[in-house]
Amino acid sequence: MRNMSQRTAVITLVAVIVAGIASVAWAAWSVTGTGTATVSAAEVTALQATARPTGSLFPGGSADIEVSVTNPNEFAIEVQSFASDPRIVVDEAHAGGCAAAHVKLKANKKPISERVEADGGTQTFVVKDAVEMAYNAPQACQGASFEITLALAGVGLPD
Numbered sequence: 594m595r596n597m598s599q600r601t602a603v604i605t606l607v608a609v610i611v612a613g614i615a616s617v618a619w620a621a622w623s624v625t626g627t628g629t630a631t632v633s634a635a636e637v638t639a640l641q642a643t644a645r646p647t648g649s650l651f652p653g654g655s656a657d658i659e660v661s662v663t664n665p666n667e668f669a670i671e672v673q674s675f676a677s678d679p680r681i682v683v684d685e686a687h688a689g690g691c692a693a694a695h696v697k698l699k700a701n702k703k704p705i706s707e708r709v710e711a712d713g714g715t716q717t718f719v720v721k722d723a724v725e726m727a728y729n730a731p732q733a734c735q736g737a738s739f740e741i742t743l744a745l746a747g748v749g750l751p752d
Contacts, residue, residue: 637749638665640672640709644679644741646724652734655699655725661717662745664709669750672707672716676744683737690733696726698741708750 641663648656664670677700681693699722709716724741726734 635667640664640670640745640747642675642743642745644743646739646741647719650696650724650726650734650739652726652730653728655722657719657721658698658723658741659717659719660743661715662707662709663713663715664711665713666749667711669711669714669752670709670747671750672705672709672718672745672747674701674705674746675720676746677701679744680742682740682742683734684739687733687737690731691737693739694727695730695734696724696739698743699723699725709747 642660644658644660646656647659650656660672660675662672675698677698679698681696682688683691683693683696701720701723703721705718705720707716707718724739
């Protein structure tokens, strides 16, 4: 019997050692904890845009406009459209006889999809057949320059 009790003691010792190792391993994997973090959303700054006709306007005619957009935001954007009611200013020499109402932005038939990079990135693009002069524009509009301020719409892009 003596042999049996030594054998039992060894088996018991091995079982205790295995159980101890298993409980240490389980304890190592069951560690938990909590924490908090605070993040602030960036403020969106308006895009800066200028536009000018790339060709000459005449009564009943239309021209492309070249648009230059600067993005002061921390993220890239995609310009997708512009409002159909821009602010149009006639140069001082012609403003007395040529009203800004004689020039208008046409409805944009093709979608705009222009990426403007972040942090002061600038993109210049042409919108085809975008501005027109009214058929009844007076003679005073000959040689006039028109400054067009556009309201743009777009979306932020992922990095």
